[in-house]
Amino acid sequence: MSAEEAPIDFDPSYVAGLFDTVGRVRFDISETPQDGYTVRPMLRLSPHQTQLRAAVIGEFLEERGYRYDFIEREYGDEFFRLQRRTDLEDLQSFLDGRSAHLIRELAFVDGVFADQFDFDILDPVDVYRFTVARDELRHGWRPKGRYHVSPDDISDRHDVETDDVETPALPHTELRTGYTVEWIAGVYDGVCRYRASIAEASDYEIGYAMYPIARLHRSGVCPTFVNAFRQFCEDYDLTYGDSSGKNDLQITFTGASNVRRILDVLYPRLLVLAEASEGLVEGILPAFDENVHRDKRGFYDLLREFDRVAELSGGPFRHREYDPEYFADLWRDELDLVDRGTVPSHSGTRPEDELDQFDEVTVPPGAFGTTPRRFRTLVDRVERDPDRVARLKSLYDDRCQLCGTRLASSDGTGYSEVHHLRPLEAPHGGSDVTENMLVLCPNHHVDFDNGVVRVHVDDLSVDHPYDSAVDGDELFVTAEHEPAESALRYHNRTICRLR
Structure with a gap:
């Protein structure tokens, strides 16, 4: 904001609605050398790759005098992080009676968490109690990433007798009544x-x-x-x-x-x-x-x-399959885009330049009737190694690395498909190696091709906003197969269309 612009006059109810949608209280769980755990809360406010949203959030935080970090990660993952406890308490007071969600998470930090879990080395039973309360607080939502610790993770690792554990009750919080x-x-x-x-x-x-x-x-x-x-x-x-x-x-x-x-x-x-x-x-x-x-x-x-x-x-x-480039290719002549060059074709090359050695064939309109006829065609494909593909599918028992689904073929054997993170075809020029491959079910293979899935390089967490069953989960990999970071980066940067 320039010096000439007046500061924003924030309506408290507006801020409550905005923060109810962009804010989450997160908890960093760390293990100590003695099989204990520490837990530290923080508030994340995510602008969702929108500069104006980041500007509005930032100005409010500055106006309130809150101390924050602005974290920028690869592929547009960015957020404001607030950790100072006095700031969280002040924001809780500001949102009291106005918020329909976030204040409940802040009240948990100030109440149950502060009383029972804060600044202590927690034993496995206590951290199990905490994770159960935390998940109830979130109404089933969970953060992305392999470092998310679930109650089952704790109980399985430490043989916690969960039936004997009394979990803390969540605090009663004054949520807003109705709306403005x-x-x-x-x-x-x-x-x-x-x-x-x-x-x-x-x-x-x-x-x-x-x-x-x-x-x-x-x-x-x-x-x-x-x-x-x-x-x-x-x-x-x-x-x-x-x-x-x-x-x-x-x-x-x-x-x-x-x-x-x-x-x-x-x-x-x-x-x-x-x-x-x-x-x-x-x-x-x-x-x-x-x-x-x-x-x-x-x-x-x-x-x-x-x-x-x-x-x-x-x-x-x-x-969308139907983006401007699609229609530029489909209607190139009618839109007069060839000479004007406003939008390139999908491939970046002209197919006619590569196929000059073939004779042009025109099929007359009457050639296609109700009785099927046969035509001979020539297909130009990249040669792939079928043995390498078969070995990788066998390694995962034909289970999708994204959702775990194992489909069956008509003969009872498993069915899966292999996706190349960096496509083999021009102009991508990917390699036909297992480090560039994933084993997927047909549905998620199409999703990767269409660019609606992103895999974070640092922790293999999955972004798939149109499939809640896998969004936020971790890509499954075995010790014998790990996708190359360069292949994942290429997919996220070049193929993925998520913003």
């Missing part, structure tokens, strides 16, 4: 992402339909949080899709009129998404109203503009 529009605006600023949703549509002349979406997703929250946002939608007669659970908010606003309706209520109160929402209201939504996406040029231009807005909200939250 300012709190809703904070939640929206904290977790909403905009994107264009595209699907094949035979009733459209160009073969594709597109519509705007605003999506909110936050897992591991108190029922009060979910119910308050639902009540807001009902009170304002909003049309929305709801896949929420008791402790999981999943709300979607689909279509220009429905996105515009919620912005009519929230836009004057937004800070993080003010610029992105202005782009929607002033340009993109009117373009949808005027059906500019019904022809190829309008569709392509609108999609590129929408991607710029999506970037401001944290990036498209799901990899």
Whole structure:
């Protein structure tokens, strides 16, 4: 913020909504040489790869005089970290009666944790008690990474008789009752992402339909949080899709009129998404109203503009096959992109340059009828080592390294697929070695190909926001096979589309 700009006048309810969505209390569990454990709490506030969100969070922390570190890790993993206990207590006091979730975690630190676990060397029974209480506090949410310590980890390692262990009761916390529009605006600023949703549509002349979406997703929250946002939608007669659970908010606003309706209520109160929402209201939504996406040029231009807005909200939250490059390749001649060169093809090379030695063949329109005919084709593929692939599949017993699934072939043997982290084909030029391979089920093989999975190099933790069953888990590897860090980095940097 420049010196000429006035500081933000933070509404307390707005801050509560924002922090309810970007904040988590985390606990660092360390083992001592004598089989004891120490536990240290910290608050993480994640801007989710959005500079404006980071700026708003940072300014509030500065205004309150909190001491914090801003941690930046590979591939966009960044967060504010607060550890000073007086700061956590002050924030708890600030959020009292306004928060629908985070204050419960802060109250646990100030209450049960401080009374029973803080600044002590914990024996296995006590750390087991702590992890049970911590997981209950999180409503099933767990952090990413191999260093997450679960109650089962402790009980299995130390033979804890869990039936005899009395776990501490969580403190009663004054959560907010109902909602204010300012709190809703904070939640929206904290977790909403905009994107264009595209699907094949035979009733459209160009073969594709597109519509705007605003999506909110936050897992591991108190029922009060979910119910308050639902009540807001009902009170304002909003049309929305709801896949929420008791402790999981999943709300979607689909279509220009429905996105515009919620912005009519929230836009004057937004800070993080003010610029992105202005782009929607002033340009993109009117373009949808005027059906500019019904022809190829309008569709392509609108999609590129929408991607710029999506970037401001944290990036498209799901990899799409149908991105601007896809339509640039599909409609290159109609869009007049060959000479203008505005968007490169997917491969970065022109197939006609590589295949000049082949004769051009034109199949007449009448060649395809209801009776199937046969055509001979020539396929250019990279040669692979089938024995190496078979040995790697056998090493994992055909189980997916991501989800553990083992599928069966018709003859009863296992079925799995091998994925190359750095693809073998040009322009990637990956190597056909086991360090560049993963054994996967077909579904997760496609997910890796589509770039919706990221594996962190430092701890092999998995980001898969569209598959909660594996999101946050650790990639399974054996002692005989470890993916190369360079291959993982290449996938995360070049193939992965997560923001």
